[in-house]
Amino acid sequence: MNAMFEPFVDVVPSFFGTLSQGPLTLTIFLHTVIILPMFWIYKQEKARLEQEGN
Amino acid sequence: MANSYLTSESKKLATWYFTVAATLFGAQLLFGLVAAIQYVIPGFLFEILDFSVARMLHINALVVWMVFAMFGAVYWLLPDETGIETVGIEVGKLLFWVFTAAVTVVVLVYLFIQVGPADATSIWFIHEGREYIEAPRWADIGITVVALGFVANLFMTGMKGNRSGIVTVLMADMIAFAGLYLTGMFYTDNITVDQFWWWWVIHLWVEATWEVYVGAIAAYGLITMIGAHRKVVEMWLWIEVTMLFGSGILGMGHHYFWIGTPEYWWEIGALFSALEPLPLVAMFIHVLYDWGKMQGEESAKGLDRSVITNKPAFTWFVLNAFGNFLGAGIWGFFHTLPQVNLYTHGTQFTSAHGHLAFFGAYATILIGMMYIAVQGKNGIKILNNSTSTIFATSMIVGGVVGMTVALTVAGYSDVIISRAQMGATWAGYFDAQATTWLTQGMVWRLIMGVITFVGFFFLAKDLLTIGKSNIHVR
């Protein structure tokens, strides 16, 4: 388990530095929070299109 | 102008912008040629027009001609998109003259004053010495005023007339474009802070707002030149905006690997910028797909003729789709990951990428817009290629691709010898400069540069005369 989490290596700890816990953790987190709301937009638009289709 | 078919003042103003843009394009190539000669013959114009001055002129002329052509293209398409004459066109014309006069003064100062004492006066009146945005502070303020005036015209026209998807994207994009320039105007003693904000201008221009601009122009071009369906084109445009800004804004991290900024930028820069080629692939597919689709519709009607109403412009638009992907996408991805960039950062590799990316992503489509203006100005239904078109296109494209290959080869020794083996010292740098790959690469770059330069004269001749030719359908 220890090998999964790397000790903080940057000069000063910071929020983003803390999220950066080894390969790609920070960037995958950011990509995820950017992409997730698309599902919500998708659902809304789908509902709208279905309504218009009636 | 006499015998002009243009009734729109906005379009007339566009042709002025294009004329200055094309002239500055020539200046860019001329000073690039001087710098290229200096790599091969180091004593050339030594202490008369040094490399630093020639290069400053080379890259500033590049940025400025593109901004001129970008403004011009917007003034050109606004009446078509909004259905009305551009609001505030008289102010627009005044700002054009202010901009042109300011650029002329700046160029003359660069050329004849070149360098001053290390004080604030030099920053205000000679240049700021920050690559790409060297313009002295008085000109910075002037450029901001001109850009805001341009954005105001765009907004007023967009809000008064029909606001199409293309115009909406341009409005959002151009306000960011103008606003970002402000982040590059202040002075600081902290070079890390300096470069941090410097990239806000350079990166968020060329890898975000300018790319979105290109998406909008490509959309306009497809509608006007091959009659692509607006709904489809605008859907693609929104997809491109999503992908371009989604990857490009945080992709800025790839400039923050080594300038003193925290290590977390390695991750952010690596993955976001690695996705930057995706929208460029999308744009490439989109242009070629639409072309095939429209041609197919034509064939289905049993009509055996091309759907393209402007052959030279469409050629440049297709070259844009390909060049953007190749120059900005592939050549950029080559060295965007930190483990590679540790060695390639600040080498001829970067230079190779810079040449093909600026040309492929921006020069191509803006030249295409110039041909669209030639067509409109001369009231031509179908603009065909002239012999000069063929010479201009093949020499310029061949020349720039040749320069890119030469610089890439030169970049190998820069990266391997100077960076990887020698650790980037003074001695290591010059050891790399002396290698066969680098010296021959520089000779080939010069040869290819000359070809590009000759191609420019064909282009200038073609833009000036093709409208009068009788090879077109009127």
Added chain:
Amino acid sequence: MAKKSVWSDNRFWQRTAAWITGFASVLLIWLTFDTSAQISMGNDSDLKSGVTKRVPGPTVINYKITYEMNKKRQHEIPVIGGMNAEGTSAFQEKEKFFGRDDWSEEEATELLHLGKLGSQVKNCMNCHTLLGNGAYYAPDLTKAWLDPAWGPTGPMQALTGKSTKEEAMAEFLQNPSQYPTHARMMPNLGITAEEAKGLVAFLKHMSSIDTNGFPRNFGKIQGAVNGK
């Protein structure tokens, strides 16, 4: 009735574009605040009390600076004033800069200001790279202060007839075309003695900036592997 797909719907993509652009911008601004706090310039008391800053204060010119492999971060870092047990800056060992190692905060700030301003006015960046950014016509200056060429074993002190690194650099900057090191020469830019001093201070300060290990292996290898 054929159902329309959301994936080919303009409004869906318009909203997605707006969301992604807006959110990425917010993240960038947030990151900018975080980074700005970390790259703000330190001061003299940071150096005296042993606080490591990514960009140290101007009085760093009073200290000895080296560039050492750090085990924890696994790349090279600038080490200021000698190394401590953890392999980072000890902020102890001083080094004379133009004969003095007691430049006050005010003097050092003024010198750095002159140097940074000079680096822009003299257009260094359109031949050299600084922190790797600029033109590729001349060597990178990020760690130029630590370049062995200017050290006691390098050729530049003998060439310029000076006995310290800073004096050799200042002399070269004032009369670059008198000391050709290569067919490609640096032109005379009218750099005064004071400006040269400032520029050298700027270079020394820049070498103390933590660049996450760029350039790698700087000055560690002497003599190229022949690539000709």
